[in-house]
Amino acid sequence: MLNERGQVDIKVFYTWGEGVLQNKFDPGFGKNIKWDIPLLDGYEYQFVENVASDPGSHHFRGINNPTLIKDIKDWEANVILVYGWNFKSHLSCLRYFHNKIPVYFRGDSILADQKTTIKSLMKKFVLTWVYHHVDKAFYVGTENKKYFLNFGLKSSQLVFAPHAIDNSRFADKNGSYEHDANEWKLKLGIQPAELVIVYAGKLEPIKNLDWLIDSIKERKEVAMKLIVVGNGPLEKELKEKVSGDGRFLFVDFQNQTLMPVVYRLGQVFILCSKSETWGLSINEAMACGRAILVSETCGCAPNLVKNNINGYVFKLTDQEDFICKIETLSNNNDLVKRMGVESSRIIDNWNYEKVGEAIEKTVYNISN
Numbered sequence: 001m002l003n004e005r006g007q008v009d010i011k012v013f014y015t016w017g018e019g020v021l022q023n024k025f026d027p028g029f030g031k032n033i034k035w036d037i038p039l040l041d042g043y044e045y046q047f048v049e050n051v052a053s054d055p056g057s058h059h060f061r062g063i064n065n066p067t068l069i070k071d072i073k074d075w076e077a078n079v080i081l082v083y084g085w086n087f088k089s090h091l092s093c094l095r096y097f098h099n100k101i102p103v104y105f106r107g108d109s110i111l112a113d114q115k116t117t118i119k120s121l122m123k124k125f126v127l128t129w130v131y132h133h134v135d136k137a138f139y140v141g142t143e144n145k146k147y148f149l150n151f152g153l154k155s156s157q158l159v160f161a162p163h164a165i166d167n168s169r170f171a172d173k174n175g176s177y178e179h180d181a182n183e184w185k186l187k188l189g190i191q192p193a194e195l196v197i198v199y200a201g202k203l204e205p206i207k208n209l210d211w212l213i214d215s216i217k218e219r220k221e222v223a224m225k226l227i228v229v230g231n232g233p234l235e236k237e238l239k240e241k242v243s244g245d246g247r248f249l250f251v252d253f254q255n256q257t258l259m260p261v262v263y264r265l266g267q268v269f270i271l272c273s274k275s276e277t278w279g280l281s282i283n284e285a286m287a288c289g290r291a292i293l294v295s296e297t298c299g300c301a302p303n304l305v306k307n308n309i310n311g312y313v314f315k316l317t318d319q320e321d322f323i324c325k326i327e328t329l330s331n332n333n334d335l336v337k338r339m340g341v342e343s344s345r346i347i348d349n350w351n352y353e354k355v356g357e358a359i360e361k362t363v364y365n366i367s368n
Helices: 069-076 088-096 119-130 141-148 176-187 209-217 237-239 256-265 281-287 319-330 333-347 352-367
Strands: 011-014 023-027 031-033 044-048 080-083 103-106 136-139 158-160 196-198 225-229 248-251 268-271 293-294 310-313
Touching: 011 069, 069 080, 069 088, 080 088, 080 119, 088 103, 088 119, 103 141, 136 352, 176 256, 209 225, 209 237, 209 319, 209 352, 225 256, 237 248, 256 281, 268 281, 281 293, 281 333, 293 319, 310 319, 319 333
Parallel strands: 011 044, 080 103, 103 136, 136 158, 196 225, 196 268, 225 248, 268 293, 293 310
Antiparallel strands: 023 031
């Protein structure tokens, strides 16, 4: 999109290396994953050689590109935008180009436990030093802005560039996604009048699905179904937990082209993670016009979900209140529909175009 807009010349330097093009084992899903949508069309890019002995984004030395700085200099970049600092080559870039050309940064981290400990003090010292090398940071939402301010960046250095997805890809322009979802629901044995809540993602501890299932299991009178879409290390355990309870359905991992249908399997989408820097699945579900249930520990909650408007934000420490919210939705189909409409309206403003505009305006304000 940036390339098509023509306001800035861009080149993307992919630091994982060309190995990223292969099917990669994703431990969160517990299987090899390769996205089925084009990610390399319409712009200039380069796969920089990664010489790490254990390549990947799971540890600091997993991204090690000896030629990266030279490659960027050879392209004669006027500005660099670095995504994530916690890799050897990314941090080297921040340090090398500091005070040479404008250095921009993009990340979605949020503040965790605010207890003052030796570890937290050391973390603050290190991160304040890291962000000292950044001229401008693009923050994705309220919680992310608090994070940058906490680690030394000034308000004048922060530019809002909303955490966004390709909203248009999830829009149901001709009703085909809704049709396919209804056909799928019939195969799953779901009746049209039933309240269906969907979770889609990795089946791993931080996603807190055991809490979700336990909360619903305790209230057998709640008329609803939960569809869990995905795979992961907890899959067997979760399936055993709900064995014999027809309110719980499991669907295997679905790739990107099918996700607009997946979100439409239910009227409500839920994300109940113990911790989540944002939760882009909420953006996607809202772009599909779904009501939202989200735990307050997800970074997107204060920005995207308005209580009683397009869904509910709930506390993981108040199981009773959570169940009350589900009961409210199960007893009020009109409310659920209105919330879905509001989700579409709210997420319309969280789009790629605003990210592009933020980058372009920041480039020209500094360059001129």
